[in-house]
Amino acid sequence: MEGAGRSPRATLIGGTAVLLWATLALFTTLTGAVPPFQLVAMTFAVAFLLALGTWLARGESPLRHLRWPAPVWGLGVGGLFGYHLFYFMALRNAPPVEAGLIAYLWPLLIVVTSALLPGERLRWWHLAGALAGLAGTVLLVTDGGRVAFKAEYWLGYLMAGLCAVTWTAYSVLSRRFAQVPTDAVGGFCGATALLALVCHLGFETTVWPRGGEWLAVLALGLGPVGASFFAWDVGVKRGNIQALGAFAYAAPLLSTILLILFGQGALTAAVAAACALIVGGAVLASWDMLRRKG
Numbered sequence: 001m002e003g004a005g006r007s008p009r010a011t012l013i014g015g016t017a018v019l020l021w022a023t024l025a026l027f028t029t030l031t032g033a034v035p036p037f038q039l040v041a042m043t044f045a046v047a048f049l050l051a052l053g054t055w056l057a058r059g060e061s062p063l064r065h066l067r068w069p070a071p072v073w074g075l076g077v078g079g080l081f082g083y084h085l086f087y088f089m090a091l092r093n094a095p096p097v098e099a100g101l102i103a104y105l106w107p108l109l110i111v112v113t114s115a116l117l118p119g120e121r122l123r124w125w126h127l128a129g130a131l132a133g134l135a136g137t138v139l140l141v142t143d144g145g146r147v148a149f150k151a152e153y154w155l156g157y158l159m160a161g162l163c164a165v166t167w168t169a170y171s172v173l174s175r176r177f178a179q180v181p182t183d184a185v186g187g188f189c190g191a192t193a194l195l196a197l198v199c200h201l202g203f204e205t206t207v208w209p210r211g212g213e214w215l216a217v218l219a220l221g222l223g224p225v226g227a228s229f230f231a232w233d234v235g236v237k238r239g240n241i242q243a244l245g246a247f248a249y250a251a252p253l254l255s256t257i258l259l260i261l262f263g264q265g266a267l268t269a270a271v272a273a274a275c276a277l278i279v280g281g282a283v284l285a286s287w288d289m290l291r292r293k294g
Contacts, residue, residue: 014235
């Protein structure tokens with residue numbers, strides 16, 4: 001029996017979220033010295049205003065898109081804000097390479113745990129594709145070098161693990177709330193912006209963008225921190241979630257390629273090998289969808 005959410009169109013829409021996330025590193029480097037939580041607050045505020053403008057343009061009351069049961073709000077805000085909270089805490093308490101690798105276990109976890117959803121089956125090619133993507137990401141992040149996990153950074157590693165689990169839970173459990181329209185993500189973005197503002201005021205010193213940095217903040221809010229979450233919601237609710245999980249490993253690869261194109265990185269043998277592993281893994285994990293098309 002096929003899963004309830006196996007629409008190829010929805011899978012492609014969800015895949016655009018990964019493409020947008022690939023621009024995250026580039027745009028973030030262009031925002032200057034804006035502190036992390038301030039940047040989250042500003043970009044998610046842009047995403048909320050984008051949703052608000054869409055609702056008003058359609059002649060709809062914003063309250064219509066904010067009246068959801070507590071579990072819906074808990075999952076949405078917990079996923080968006082919780083992921084960023086744990087991610088920044090991980091980076092503050094552990095080296096970025098090791099913390100980033102642990103945090104980016106979420107695509108593999110999505111592939112594995114999606115088997116618990118009604119009508120879904122985990123096949124060997126789903127798992128093999130996700131593992132290939134993970135191997136490619138390790139090569140990419142370490143540039144073919146070694147990863148050194150040290151006991152003194154246990155808190156950072158724990159935060160990174162919670163980061164991965166949080167986004168996995170948000171993505172997989174969203175299928176349980178498939179009846180909730182994607183417009184609800186706009187409210188989650190607004191709540192995330194408010195919570196990030198509280199964290200910023202409590203832990204950071206405000207640094208405003210200057211000149212073109214404002215455009216980078218706007219681009220983040222419209223794309224990798226805006227439209228991407230709406231697209232991901234469509235994908236995980238109605239698309240092939242195993243294929244999306246494996247394809248998510250393309251984000252760090254495409255991000256690295258963009259940085260190379262803009263002169264902020266170098267093309268190495270590790271990048272080329274990572275490309276082969278990640279692309280091959282994504283194709284393998286999507287085998288059932290591709291087979292039906294053929």
